[in-house]
Amino acid sequence: SSCQGSVPQALVAFFSSTDFEDAIRNAISIGGDSDTIAAIAGSLAEAHYGIPEDLREAAMQRLDAPLQEIVTAFEAAFPA
Structure with missing residues (x-):
């Protein structure tokens, strides 16, 4: 590629x-x-x-706790 x-x-x-x-x-x-x-x-x-909330939640449920924390910290640092 x-x-x-x-x-x-x-x-x-x-x-x-x-x-x-x-x-x-x-x-x-x-x-x-x-x-x-x-x-x-x-x-x-x-x-x-933006990401639809239902898709975001479905994706977040598939992540383990450490990855969820990374996503949450990123979203807090860089709000939409």
Whole structure:
């Protein structure tokens, strides 16, 4: 993988989206290095749309306590 193969695809996924989840789905549907593409598109989508609370809570439940603390500390330091 290279940035030339991932960044343009992530930008297309984001610019074609209507909300956070749509950006992630677009990125995954592109194929290729979908985890990298979705990470980039998801970061852009979070900054633009925010993360829906139900998705955030579902993700937080899958993290162990130390990782939850890191997320909480990050969110406190860099509020939306």
